[in-house]
Structure formats: structure tokens, C-alpha cells
Amino acid sequence: MSARAPKLEVEGLQKRFGGLTAVRDVSFSIQAGEILGLIGPNGSGKSTVMKSILGVERPDAGSVRVDGREVAGWPPHRIARLGVGMVFQHSRPLYRQTVIENIILGLLPDRLMHLLPLAATDARARAIAERVGLAGVLNRRPSTLPFADLRKMEIAKAIARDPQVVLIDEPFAGLTARETASFAALIAEMRADGRAVLIVDHNVKSISALVDRIYAMHVGERIAEGTVEEVMANPTVRKVYLGGALETAARPETAFGDAQTPFLEIDNLNVVYGKAQALENVSLHVHQGEFVAIVGLNGAGKTTLFNAVSGLVPYAGDIRRQGRTLRGRTAATIARDGVVQSPEGRELFGAMTVSENLDMGGHRLPDNVRAERREWLFDLFPVLKERRSQTAATLSGGEQQMLTIARALMMKPDLLILDEPTLGLAPVIMEQISKALARLRQSTEMTVLLGEQNVTFALPHADRVYVLEHGRIAWEGDPSRFAAEAGARYL
Amino acid sequence: MLRRALLSPPVLISLIVVVVASTLPLYVSGYVLGLLTIAYYFGVFSMAWDLLFGFANEVNFGPSFLIGLGAYTAGILDSLYQPPIALCVAAGVAAAMIGGLVLALPALRVRGPYFGLTTLVAVLILQNFVVVAASLTGGEIGLTVPDVISIDDKVNYWIALGFMAVSGAILYGLSRSPVGLILEASGQDPVQAGALGFNVVKHKLAAFLVSAFFSGLAGALMAFYLGAASVGTFIDVTVGVQVIIGAVIGGRRTILGAALGAVFLVALGETLRPLGDLATFIVSAVALFVVLFFPAGLLGMVKGVREAT
Numbered sequence: 017m018s019a020r021a022p023k024l025e026v027e028g029l030q031k032r033f034g035g036l037t038a039v040r041d042v043s044f045s046i047q048a049g050e051i052l053g054l055i056g057p058n059g060s061g062k063s064t065v066m067k068s069i070l071g072v073e074r075p076d077a078g079s080v081r082v083d084g085r086e087v088a089g090w091p092p093h094r095i096a097r098l099g100v101g102m103v104f105q106h107s108r109p110l111y112r113q114t115v116i117e118n119i120i121l122g123l124l125p126d127r128l129m130h131l132l133p134l135a136a137t138d139a140r141a142r143a144i145a146e147r148v149g150l151a152g153v154l155n156r157r158p159s160t161l162p163f164a165d166l167r168k169m170e171i172a173k174a175i176a177r178d179p180q181v182v183l184i185d186e187p188f189a190g191l192t193a194r195e196t197a198s199f200a201a202l203i204a205e206m207r208a209d210g211r212a213v214l215i216v217d218h219n220v221k222s223i224s225a226l227v228d229r230i231y232a233m234h235v236g237e238r239i240a241e242g243t244v245e246e247v248m249a250n251p252t253v254r255k256v257y258l259g260g261a262l263e264t265a266a267r268p269e270t271a272f273g274d275a276q277t278p279f280l281e282i283d284n285l286n287v288v289y290g291k292a293q294a295l296e297n298v299s300l301h302v303h304q305g306e307f308v309a310i311v312g313l314n315g316a317g318k319t320t321l322f323n324a325v326s327g328l329v330p331y332a333g334d335i336r337r338q339g340r341t342l343r344g345r346t347a348a349t350i351a352r353d354g355v356v357q358s359p360e361g362r363e364l365f366g367a368m369t370v371s372e373n374l375d376m377g378g379h380r381l382p383d384n385v386r387a388e389r390r391e392w393l394f395d396l397f398p399v400l401k402e403r404r405s406q407t408a409a410t411l412s413g414g415e416q417q418m419l420t421i422a423r424a425l426m427m428k429p430d431l432l433i434l435d436e437p438t439l440g441l442a443p444v445i446m447e448q449i450s451k452a453l454a455r456l457r458q459s460t461e462m463t464v465l466l467g468e469q470n471v472t473f474a475l476p477h478a479d480r481v482y483v484l485e486h487g488r489i490a491w492e493g494d495p496s497r498f499a500a501e502a503g504a505r506y507l
Numbered sequence: 508m509l510r511r512a513l514l515s516p517p518v519l520i521s522l523i524v525v526v527v528a529s530t531l532p533l534y535v536s537g538y539v540l541g542l543l544t545i546a547y548y549f550g551v552f553s554m555a556w557d558l559l560f561g562f563a564n565e566v567n568f569g570p571s572f573l574i575g576l577g578a579y580t581a582g583i584l585d586s587l588y589q590p591p592i593a594l595c596v597a598a599g600v601a602a603a604m605i606g607g608l609v610l611a612l613p614a615l616r617v618r619g620p621y622f623g624l625t626t627l628v629a630v631l632i633l634q635n636f637v638v639v640a641a642s643l644t645g646g647e648i649g650l651t652v653p654d655v656i657s658i659d660d661k662v663n664y665w666i667a668l669g670f671m672a673v674s675g676a677i678l679y680g681l682s683r684s685p686v687g688l689i690l691e692a693s694g695q696d697p698v699q700a701g702a703l704g705f706n707v708v709k710h711k712l713a714a715f716l717v718s719a720f721f722s723g724l725a726g727a728l729m730a731f732y733l734g735a736a737s738v739g740t741f742i743d744v745t746v747g748v749q750v751i752i753g754a755v756i757g758g759r760r761t762i763l764g765a766a767l768g769a770v771f772l773v774a775l776g777e778t779l780r781p782l783g784d785l786a787t788f789i790v791s792a793v794a795l796f797v798v799l800f801f802p803a804g805l806l807g808m809v810k811g812v813r814e815a816t
Contacts, residue, residue, distance in 0.1 A: 070702055092701030101702070108696040112760065113688070121692055124685050126705050128713050131684045177704060 021084055023048050023212035024069070024100075024181045029078035031064050038064045040236045042078070046212040048180070051203070053223045054216045055247075056233035057256065058314065058439055058469065062216050065233070066183055069214070070102055071095040082181060093126060101179030103170050105186045109158040115169055116141055116154040122176030141176070148172045148202055163291050164195040171202055181212045188222055189315045190292055192486075200226050218313050218469070219257065220248055232256075235442065257471065266479045266495050272303035277339045279304040279463050280325070280355075280431060285333035287320050287487075294320040295331070295487045302431070307457055307464045309474040309495070311502075312484035318467035319360055321484070322433045325465075326350055326357045337431075352380070354430035360439060360467075362420045366409035370400050373408050373419055377426030386426075393422045396452050414445030421449070431463045432456075438470045446473055453477050471498070517806070518679070521763050525672045532661040540664045546773035547667040548729040550766035551674045553753040555721035560751075561760035562682055563714040564694030565615070569626030570722060570750045572610065572633050575742035577603040577723030578730040582652040583643060585731075592654055596727040603723020604716055611715040615708055627744075634742050649737030656731045663732050670728060671766060674721050679762045681717065690714050691760075749773075752794045758804025767805060 022045035031039040039061040046052045056062040067073040069080050071092035080088045087095050096102075109118050119141040124130060145151055148168045158166060167187075174182060187203060188196045203226055206213050217223050220230060230247040232240040240250040247253055269275075278301040287295040295317045302308045312318050324331045327347040335342045342350055351357070365373055374393065378386040394401035397418040403411060408419060417437055424432060434453075438446045450473060456462060457477060468474035475481065475495040483491035483502050491502040532540055552570055559567045581599030584590065606629075614625040637644045644650055657663050681687050693700040693707040700707050730736045740746065749772060757768025772790065779786035801808050 072698055072701070091706070092698070093704050093706045096702050096704035102699075104699055104702070107699050110688070110691055110695060112691075117688065120685075121688050122703055124689055124705075126689070126709075128686055128709070130686055131681070133685055173703060 022046055023083055024214065025079070025081040025084075026065070026069065027079045027081075029065060029068060029080065030076050031061075031068055031073060032076050038236055039068070039075075042233070042236075042238060044231045044241070046181070046214060048210045048212055049207050050229070051207050051213040051215060051227045053220070053227035053230045054214060054233065055218065055220055055223075055230060057218060058436075059235070059441070060233040061236040062233050063185070064236075066185065066214070066216050069095075069181075069183060070100065096177070096179075097126070099177075099180040101174035101177060101182045103167075103174045103182065103184040103187065105189060107170055109166070109169060111157060111159050114155045114157055115150055115161070115165075116145060118158065118169055119145055119150075119172045119176060122173035144172050144176055147205075148175075149198065164191055164199070167191065167199065168202070171199075175206065175211075179211065181214070182206055184213065184215045186217050186314075187215060188217075220244060220253075224248075255472075265476065267306075269303065269306075269480065272306055274304045278302060279306075279338060280465070281334075281336045281339075282321075282325070283334045283336075285321070285324060285331055285335065287317075287324055287329055287331045289320075293487055295324070298333075298484070298487070298489055300482050300489065300492070302463055302465055305461050305463055307466070307477050307479045309478035309481045310465065310467045310484055311469065311471055311474055311481055311498075312467070313469050316469075316484040317487040318484055319435055320487075322357055322435050322465070322467060325355060325433065351427065354428065355433070356424045356427045356429035356431070357433040358421045358424040358435065358437065360435040362416050364408040364416055364419060364423070367407055369405050369407055370411070370419055371404045373423050374400075374426050377423035378428075381426075381428070389426055389428070393425055396425075396455060397422055397448075399448075414441050414448070417441060417445070417449065418452070421452070429462065431465065434464065434466045436467055436469070438468065438473045446470070450476070471503075517761070517763050521672075521675065525668065528668055529665065532664055537660045540660045542773065542777050543770070544660075544664050544667040544732060545729070546770040547671040547766075548725045548732075549750065549753060549769040549773055550671045551721055551725035552750040553757065553765035553769035554675055554678050554762050555718040555725070556750050557754045557757075557759065557762055557765040558678055558682065558690075558714055559718050560754060561762070562687060562690045562694055563711045565711060565715075566623040567626045567715075567718070568623045568751075569610070569630040569747060571742050571744070571747040572626065572629045573603045573607055573719045573722035574726035574746070574750075575630075575633050575637070575738075576606040577726030578736045578741040579637065579644060579650065580723075581727035582650045582730045582736040585652050585654050586650060589653060592656060592731060595654075596724065596731070599727030599730075600720060600723040603719045603726065607715050607719030607723075608712075611712055615711055615715070630742065630744055630747060634738055634744075637738055637742060645736070647738065649735055652730050652734050652736060654731065655734045656728070666728070667732070670725070674725070675763060675766055678717075678721065682760075682762050686710070686713075752798075755802075756794055756797045756804055758806035758808075759802075761804065761806045764804050764806030771805070 025045040027043045029039055029042040042065055044052060054062050054065060064073060068075045071090050074089050078088065079086055082098050082100055085098060087098060110121065120137055123137050123140055145154055148171050150165060150168055150172060153161060153165060158169065184203065187199055191199060203213060215223050215227060224244045227244065229242065230244055231238065232247055232253050234256045239252045239256060240247045280302040282298060282300050285295050285298040298321060310318050310321065320329060323329045325335055327342060327345060327350045337355065365376060374390055375386065378389055381389065399415055400418055400422060403415060408416060411419065421434065421437060437449055454477065466474055466477065475498060478495045481493060481495050481498055482489055552574055556567060556570045559565050577599035580602035581595040584598050585595045610626065610629050614622050617625065638646050656666060689705050690710050693705060693710045697707045726741060753769030753772045754765040756772065758764030776786060776790050779789055797804065
């Protein structure tokens with residue numbers, strides 16, 4: 017094998033889930049000592065590519081070669097032993113064991129008769145811990161570590177077996193700027209060690225300083241490939257992330273009559289999950305009848321913000337509706353009083369029919385009002401009428417999303433919160449939902465708070481935009497100024 | 508790692524408890540000895556079960572399938588041909604392991620709650636088989652096992668205690684060994700364990716076989732102690748429930764706690780026996796209380812207090 021042979025080669029990779037083709041004809045290769053960034057918005061198929069390399073998913077067609085050997089369809093442990101390591105974004109370490117024992121795990125041979133620990137293994141684990149900067153916490157348990165150290169422990173486990181190919185899933189999610197820098201240094205070190213590194217992330221920006229090349233995906237296919245500059249200049253990439261020429265139809269803030277006491281006011285909201293600060297001093301307001309978009313990448317804190325408004329997570333700070341605080345009120349009363357969420361995870365009643373799901377949303381309405389409301393929603397989403405006696409679990413993703421929104425609308429909300437309604441949907445479905453939102457905006461007085469990472473989808477509807485980044489408001493303003501002032505963050 | 512584990516407080520305390528327990532025949536009644544003998548066998552059942560639940564993260568609702576296979580195979584062989592007892596016991600162990608393999612191979616391929624359901628169905632099938640094949644198994648009346656290991660209460664007691672101590676040492680050592688670490692990782696995050704190069708199915712299967720080995724062995728030995736085998740003592744779902752509750756009360760992922768919990772449960776049931784049906788109720792209520800409020804179990808509570816300080 018020549019020295020220039022790539023360490024990892026993916027060729028013509030294809031993966032279908034039922035009728036959905038998640039990955040179509042993806043091909044790339046990575047040399048030793050090279051970092052490739054695989055980017056794409058949610059639902060672009062990048063995770064499926066990673067899982068196919070790892071052996072967690074079995075590709076339907078195409079090949080995956082590690083150091084020249086075909087591994088497509090192999091079980092994960094065999095691929096791992098051939099020299100593929102993975103740094104997981106979410107993992108469950110051994111909580112009862114210490115950090116050093118967790119690293120030792122990565123060094124153990126896969127044999128049933130390995131009953132006695134070896135001193136050599138212990139020494140190697142210590143050396144690895146030293147390298148990634150965990151030397152000071154060797155005997156602590158994972159649950160007592162700060163988040164950044166947990167991520168370092170994952171790196172230590174992944175490189176323990178000295179893999180030639182390392183896959184890293186969203187390396188910087190949840191890290192502060194300083195932690196990000198030390199994490200990036202660890203990844204650069206892998207490159208210096210001659211490993212082939214694949215980083216999977218949402219956008220170019222977060223990994224641009226680190227990668228040698230970028231491979232960009234959208235709805236399962238390659239849209240661009242090349243250096244950071246080339247990919248960022250690529251018109252298709254710009255269109256996918258920013259939309260083409262954005263049409264906006266924003267109404268000025270002065271058009272709303274409640275300037276003194278906006279419908280919804282959020283003051284200095286802070287939410288902490290264990291060690292991670294999910295929201296930091298977030299303040300915003302929404303006027304009666306206004307359509308406000310909260311734009312942010314995965315993990316920026318959108319869902320946490322909405323859950324705080326809905327009374328689902330404890331928080332510090334204040335949230336007021338028409339001047340009255342929502343603190344201390346239960347999620348159920350907040351929703352009954354008209355602040356209704358259409359959740360990201362949909363949370364439909366899978367075994368119930370479309371009609372029954374809608375009736376659950378409208379269970380407090382009188383019979384005639386409920387029927388009227390249902391007809392109005394069937395008019396808004398005609399496909400739901402066709403599917404009315406089908407169970408929710410059998411609907412397509414797009415139909416489920418429409419049903420989720422419709423069920424929320426059955427509650428006659430004053431404020432409708434839409435959390436990522438376009439997640440994982442095909443463009444044609446997004447178009448239909450977009451039209452429905454436009455109709456809502458024109459024909460009702462409803463106030464809408466829309467959380468999205470799909471800027472193209474969100475901006476045409478919005479009167480105002482807030483950008484949420486690492487739990488903080490990073491930008492706010494008029495949608496027409498967004499592309500110029502904040503657009504670069506979304507490439 | 509291993510040396511520290513061997514000198515850890517739970518091991519030292521267990522050693523002291525075993526030494527003290529071995530002197531009991533000198534001053535307690537035969538009735539208490541008989542009770543504890545049974546309790547020790549249940550201790551092994553529960554420890555073997557904790558290896559699967561606590562480490563492989565698989566809920567085996569059919570511990571009595573493995574126990575019953577061991578007990579009945581050994582008992583039937585003895586009643587038919589009277590070979591040496593050791594041979595009968597070995598056959599019982601082999602049957603439990605083969606049965607375990609046949610059950611686990613397909614069951615480990617199904618995900619989530621289906622593994623548990625499969626094991627539960629296996630118990631019902633075995634129970635029905637024993638009832639239907641009455642000419643061979645004694646059916647609902649039970650099987651008389653003609654040979655016993657010893658007729659001396661004290662000898663039987665020491666055998667059971669020694670057996671539990673040795674089984675506990677092996678299972679505990681296994682759980683603390685490198686393979687135990689791999690097994691725990693496979694149970695906790697199978698995808699990551701696979702990505703670290705571990706064949707998850709292989710390790711879980713091995714754990715199932717080890718569990719079957721000790722369950723079958725304890726079942727066979729207990730049959731030879733009782734001189735009889737019946738569905739109600741070895742196979743019935745309630746037997747399995749007692750094994751499971753013993754392990755959970757004692758403390759998940761502790762192995763030694765499982766033995767403690769099983770002995771506690773047998774002792775409590777017997778102490779309350781004069782209360783009649785109320786005894787079952789109280790035992791169940793205690794179990795429910797522990798599971799709801801102290802999910803880490805008795806040993807987990809002790810450890811929790813120590814780690815917190």
C-alpha cells in the first residue's frame with residue numbers, strides 16, 4: 017500500500033430508512049494527518065454517514081474502506097478494532113468507576129478470560145490522561161467532573177486504542193470559548209499524530225479554524241466540497257443556510273399597541289442543568305399579535321427558553337405575561353390560559369387517530385366550538401382531513417408535524433410557541449407549513465414565538481428576530497438586516 | 508485495582524460475616540439451620556441474577572427457569588438411575604447452561620422489554636412441561652429425589668454456606684475484573700462499548716452463561732438438600748420474584764448485597780410466618796418500600812452514606 021493511500025475512504029454510500037433516503041451517493045476520503053469537516057443542517061444525513069462508518073448503521077449500498085479494507089456492513093466492534101475511534105457527543109460513562117478506570121476500559125482487550133488487571137495498562141491509561149489534561153482528576157468519579165473534563169475523558173477513551181481514524185461528533189457543543197480552544201488543540205494533536213480525523217458538525221464557522229477540508233451535505237446529498245473559503249463562498253451552501261434573496265414582511269415594532277407592557281416579557285432568565293448553563297441573562301419581549309423568531313443552532317438554548325416559558329423547567333429571573341408573572345404557576349395552568357407549545361419532539365399520542373389527537377387538544381371546548389375549530393384546522397392542513405382516522409404513529413414526519421401544530425392550535429392559544437417545526441422535513445413539506453404560518457399571521461391575532469435553526473424558513477414570517485448563541489442573546493433586530501449582520505454565523 | 512477491591516470494606520465485612528455464620532451450628536437450633544441453608548441457596552440465586560441485571564443491564568424475569576432446569580435435571584437423573592450425586596449435579600449445571608444458551612441467543616437479539624418477556628415465557632413453558640410430563644417429573648405432586656448429600660443438618664448448613672461464600676467470591680471478583688468492567692460498559696452504553704471494540708453480545712452471553720452456571724448449580728444442590736423438587740419451590744414465577752426482590756433489596760450492582768437481601772427476605776418471611784397470609788403482604792410491602800425509596804438497596808444505602816461523607 018502506498019504511503020498516500022487514504023486512511024478512510026467512503027464511496028457511493030447510500031442508506032434508506034423505509035421510504036426515506038437519508039444518504040445518497042456520498043463519497044469522500046481522508047488522508048493520514050488530515051481533518052475533514054462533514055457539515056450539514058439537521059436532517060442532512062451527516063449523522064447517518066458517521067454511523068455507517070462506525071458500523072452502527074448498515075449501509076444499503078456503497079463502500080467504506082479503512083486503510084484499504086472494506087468494512088461496510090461489519091459490526092461496530094470489528095471496525096473499531098481495525099482502527100476507528102469515536103468521540104461521542106452524548107455518552108454514558110461508567111459512573112461508579114473513577115476517571116482512570118474509565119480510560120482503562122478503552123485499553124482492555126475484547127477477551128472473556130481477561131480477569132486480572134495489568135500494570136502496563138494502568139501506566140498507559142495514566143499517560144493518556146496526562147496528554148489530554150486529566151492528570152489531576154484521575155481518582156474522581158465522572159459525576160463530579162465539569163462538563164469539559166467529561167468530554168476530555170471521551171477523547172481519552174477514543175484515542176486509547178491508538179486509532180488511525182477518529183470520528184468526532186459536534187466537538188464543541190456546550191463548551192465555553194476557552195474550553196473550545198483547548199479542545200481544538202487536542203484535535204489538532206490527533207492530526208499531528210498522523211490520524212485521519214472526521215469532524216461532524218452543523219456549520220462551517222465553528223470548525224473552520226481546525227479543518228483542512230469541508231464536505232457539505234443537505235437532504236442526504238453532497239452540495240459542496242473544498243476548502244473552508246470555497247465552501248463558504250459556494251452559492252448552494254449559502255442558499256441552504258441563509259436562503260436566497262430573503263423576502264421579509266416585517267411589521268415595525270411601533271405597529272403594535274402594547275409598547276408599555278408587551279404581551280410576553282422575559283427578564284434576565286437563567287437556567288442551569290447540572291453543570292451546564294443552558295440560558296444566561298436572556299431578556300426579550302413579544303408584543304400582542306407579533307411574530308418573533310428565535311434563531312439558534314442546536315444546543316443554543318431555544319427549547320430550554322420555551323420550556324421555561326411553559327413552566328416546564330425551573331429558572332431564575334422573571335417571565336411575565338401581560339405584566340403578571342408566570343412564576344409559581346404550573347405548566348398545566350400556563351397552557352390552559354393560552355400559552356401553548358408545539359414541542360420539538362412532537363409528542364403526539366401515537367396510538368390515537370388524527371381526530372382523537374385534535375380532540376385531546378380541544379378537550380375543554382364545548383362540542384360545537386370544538387367541531388368548528390377542527391374544520392378550520394382541516395382547512396389549514398387539508399392532508400389531516402384525509403388522514404383523520406389514521407393513527408398518529410402511521411403518519412409521515414411532515415404530517416405528524418402538521419398535526420402537532422394543529423393540536424396546539426386546538427387549544428385556542430393567545431401565544432403559540434413553535435419549537436423547530438421544520439426539523440428533519442423535506443423542502444416541499446416546509447413549504448406547506450410555511451404557507452399555513454403565513455395564513456395564521458394574516459387571518460388571526462395570534463402571537464407567535466418561533467424557534468428555528470433554519471433561517472430561510474423563519475425569516476419571511478418574522479417581525480423581529482433574536483439570535484440565541486450558547487444560551488445568550490447574540491443579536492436582535494429586523495429580519496431584513498439579519499443576512500448582513502448575523503448571517504455569517506449560520507454558514 | 509484488584510488488590511484494592513479485595514481489601515475493600517464490603518469484602519472484609521463479608522469475610523467476617525461468613526466466619527461468624529460458620530460457627531452458628533454450635534449454638535442455634537436445627538430449625539434455624541434448615542432455614543438458613545435454604546436462604547443461602549437463595550443468596551446464590553440472587554447474586555447470579557444481579558450479574559445480569561446490575562452489570563449486563565438485562566432484566567431476566569426467568570431466574571427460576573435456570574434454577575428449575577438445574578434442580579429437575581439433577582433430581583430426575585438421580586431418581587431414574589442413581590448415579591453418583593456429583594454426576595447428577597454436573598448434569599443439572601449442564602442443563603441450566605444449555606437452556607440458558609438456547610434462551611439467551613435469540614433473546615439477546617431482541618431489544619428492550621422483549622428480552623424480559625422472553626425469559627418470563629420460558630418459565631411458563633418449563634412449568635407446564637413439568638406438569639404435563641408427570642411420569643418423568645412427578646408433575647404437580649413433585650419429584651422425590653432418593654439421595655441426599657447428607658442427613659446431618661450441620662453438614663448441610665456448612666455446605667450451603669461454603670457454596671454461597673465461594674460463589675460470592677467468584678461472582679464478586681468477576682464483577683470487579685477487567686471483563687466485569689467491559690460487561691458494565693456494555694450494559695450501560697452498548698453503542699459506545701461497540702465503538703471501543705467490544706463485542707457486546709459476546710460479553711452479555713457470557714454473563715448469561717455464568718449466571719446460568721451458578722443458578723443451575725445452586726438449584727441442583729438445593730434439590731439434593733431437600734430430597735425433593737416441586738414446581739412451587741423451584742420454578743414458579745413467585746420463586747423468581749423472590750430471587751429478584753432479594754437482589755434489588757440488597758442493592759443493584761453489588762453482588763454481595765444480593766446475597767444479603769435474599770437471606771433477609773427468607774428470614775423475614777419465616778419470622779412472620781405465624782401471621783399467615785399477612786406475612787406475604789408485609790414482605791411485599793417492605794420490598795416495595797425499599798424499591799421505591801431506596802432503589803440502591805441495603806448495601807447501596809450504606810455505600811451512599813460512606814461516599815457522601
